[in-house]
Amino acid sequence: MPSEERRIYWDSCVILHYIEGTPEWLPTLERLLANSADPDSSVELITSTLAIAEVAYTEAEKQQLNWSAEAAMAIERFWSSRAI
Numbered sequence: 001m002p003s004e005e006r007r008i009y010w011d012s013c014v015i016l017h018y019i020e021g022t023p024e025w026l027p028t029l030e031r032l033l034a035n036s037a038d039p040d041s042s043v044e045l046i047t048s049t050l051a052i053a054e055v056a057y058t059e060a061e062k063q064q065l066n067w068s069a070e071a072a073m074a075i076e077r078f079w080s081s082r083a084i
Contacts, residue, residue: 008032010047010084012054019055019074036083045084052079 010018017025018033036045055075078084 005042005044007044007046008036010045010051012047012051015047015051015055015078019071019078033081033083037081047084 014025014029018029032043032045035041036043055078
């Protein structure tokens with residue numbers, strides 16, 4: 001019997017926890033992302049296209065009111081992942 005594909009929805013707040021490296025979330029989110037990137041995986045991560053705009057700024061940037069090159073790279077890496 002073929003394995004059933006699982007779709008896991010990542011809301012904007014989950015994506016921000018990943019990008020910001022929230023310690024209590026990061027290990028689980030990294031495992032999910034790596035599992036989803038595996039071509040043989042039955043896990044598919046999904047999100048809304050609105051999330052692209054919603055995660056344009058990390059919490060640190062909102063507080064500092066400036067654009068961080070490091071945060072921009074983390075966001076770009078996330079959206080370019082084949083897992084999403």
